[in-house]
Amino acid sequence: MLTRCQRPGRLGEIMRRALDRLSHETFDVLIVGGGITGICVARDAARRGLKVALVERGDFAAATSAHNSKLIHGGLRYLRNFELGLVRESLRERRIWQRIAPHLVHPLPFLVPLFGAGAKARATLAAGLTLYDVLSFDRGWLDDPKQRLPGHSWLSAADAKAREPILDRPDLDGAFLYYDAQMSSPERLALDCLIDADANGAAVANYVEAGHLLLRDGRVEGANVRDTTGNTSFNVRAKTTLVAAGPWADIFLAHAINRPPSHKLLRSKGIHVLVPSLTREFALTMATEHGHFFVLPWRGHTLLGTTDTAFTGDPDKVGVEERDIADFFAFINTHLPNARLSRDKAEFFYAGLRPLVDDGSGDTYGASRRAELVDHGKDDRLDGLFSAIGGKWTTSRHLAQQVVDRLVEKLGIQARKCDTATARLPDKTADVAGAVRDEMALTLEDVVMRRTGIGVFGPPPAETLDDVSRQMAAALGWSEEKRAAEIASLAHLYRTQDDA
Ligand SMILES: Cc1cc2nc3c(=O)[nH]c(=O)nc-3n(C[C@H](O)[C@H](O)[C@H](O)COP(=O)(O)OP(=O)(O)OC[C@H]3O[C@@H](n4cnc5c(N)ncnc54)[C@H](O)[C@@H]3O)c2cc1C
Secondary structure (H helix, E strand, O other), X not given: OOOOOOOOOOOOOOEOOXXXXXXXXXXXXXXXXXXXXXXXXXXXXXXXXOXXXXXXXXXXXXXXXXXXXXXXXXXXXXXXXXXXXXXXXXXXXHHHHHHHOOOOEEEEEEEEEEEOXXXXXXXXXXXXXXXXXXXXXXXXXXXXXXXXXXXXXXXXXXXXXXXXHHXXXXXXXXXXXXXXXXXXXXXXXXXXXXXXXXXXXXXXXXXXXXXXXXXXXXXXXXXXXXXXXXXXXXXXXXXXXXXXXXXXXXXXXXXXXXXXXXXXXXXXXXXXXXXXXXXXXXXXXXXXXXXXXXXXXXXXXXXXXXXXXXXXXXXXXXXOOHHHHHXXXXXXHHHOHHHOOOHHHOOEEEEEEEEEEOOOOOOOOOOOOXXXXXXXXXXXXXXXXXXXXXXXXXXXXXXHHHHHHHHHHHHOOOOOOOOOOOOOOOOOOOOHHHHHHHEOXXXXXXXXXXXXXXOEOEOOOHHHHHHHHHHHHHHHOOOHHHXXXXXXXXHHHHOOHHHO
C-alpha cells in the first residue's frame, strides 16, 4: 500500500535545486552526500513513496563516484579471500545495471595473460574463473543479446599475441578470456539515477553542505545546512538521517556530533591515468606479486588503474603527485614492457579515495569491499541516524535497497516494493543549455566534467571552453570576470599536486 504519494508524472524533465522545499518541509529521510550511494538511496526511497531530501556539498558524483576504474564488475580477485557472497552480489548487480542502463553500461572483454606462470598457477586461475562463471549463472538473462556475457575461455600464446600485440613477450604462456562490464560515464549514470529520484519527488540540491545535526532528546531530526552559493544556512527537518558521505563519513559525523563516532573508515588512495590507446579491443588484468593493475580500453583511450595505498591525510586534499605517475608507469612498464609509458603519454589523471570499512588489519588492498549500514541509535545513542559506508559502485543499488528497507522499518510505515532493479533509467544527452536549465549545473566544471564529459580526456581546447562558458554566462548572468575565473578554475583538474 502506498502511504505517501508525491508529484508523479514529472518525467524528470527539469531538475531544480529544491532549496525552498528543503527549508520548509519535513522529510522521511535526509540524505547527506550525493555520490552514487546517496543518489541510489534517494532514487529507491522516492520510488517507494518516501519523502526524500538529499544535499550534496559539491556537485553530484564529483568525488569517489567519478574517480574510479569505471567497472561494473563481479570482483574476480575477491574470490581469493573466499568472499563468495560479495562476488555473487556484484555479479547479480552487474546484470541489473546492464538491464536498467544499457545506454551507459556495456560488456568489456578481459584478457588475463600468464607469463611463465606454470601449470599450478594456470589451474588455480582456471578454477577461479570457472567459479566466477558459476556465480554469474544469470549473465545471459538479458533481453538484449549484445549485453549477454559469455563464459571464460583459454587463448594460446599465439592467439593472445595476435589479438593484443602488446602481450608479445617470449615467456607468454597464453591468456584467459573473461567478461565484465564498463560504464562509459559514471558521472552521467549517477545523474540519470538522480533525475529518476527527482522525477519521483525527491527534493535535491547540490552545493549545499550539511553541518551540525538537529538533536532533540537523543533523537536526530535532520541537520543544519549551508547553501554555499549564497552562504545562507537553514535547517532541513527529517524523521531519519542517512550519512552517505563516502570517505568523509566519519569526519562529517565527528564534527556533527562533536565526538568521535563509533565507526572509523579506512581510506585508500587509488590513481588512474588516461593514455592513448594501448590495446585493440581487450582490457587486461595484470596480476603481479604486488597486486594487480588494469589496462582498460575506454572511449578510444586507455585507462590505467589503479594503485592502492593507505591515505591518512585530509580527504579534501587528495590528488595525484608526479611521483604517483612515475612509480605507476615504472610498475606497468616492468610487467608490460611494450606499453613504453612515459610522462608525456599521460592525457589526464585523477585520484580517488576508497571508503573502506576498517577491519583493524590496516591492509587496504586486502580489506573487504563490502558495505555496512550503521545504526547510530544502537552504536552512538543517536536515534534516527544511519550511515552507509564502504561498498562499490557496482553494489550501490543493492546497498540502497537494504538501507531503504531499514528506513521503512524504522519509520514504521508501509511503502511500495523496491523496483529499482527493473525500472529503466532515463537516457538523456546534455547540451550546455539543458545542463544549466534542467540538470543543476552551476559551474563550468559541472558542465565540462559531469554533464557533457568534454573535459574527461584532458584539457578541452580553449575555443571550446570559450564557447561553453559564454553559453553558461548567458544562462546564469555571469560577468566577464566570473567567466574568466570559471575557465581559470579548471586548471587544477589537469595539474599534479607538485604544480599546485
Ligand atoms: C581508485 C578507485 C577505484 C574504484 N573502482 C571501482 C570500480 O571499478 N567499480 C566499482 O564498482 N567501484 C569502484 N570503486 C568504488 C566506488 O567508486 C565507491 O564505492 C563509490 O563511488 C562510493 O560512492 P559514495 O557515494 O559512497 O562516495 P562519494 O562518491 O565520495 O560521495 C560522497 C559525497 O558526500 C559528499 N559530502 C561529504 N560531506 C558532506 C557534507 N557535509 N554535506 C553534504 N555532502 C557531503 C561529498 O562531496 C561526496 O560527493 C573504486 C574506488 C576507488 C577510489
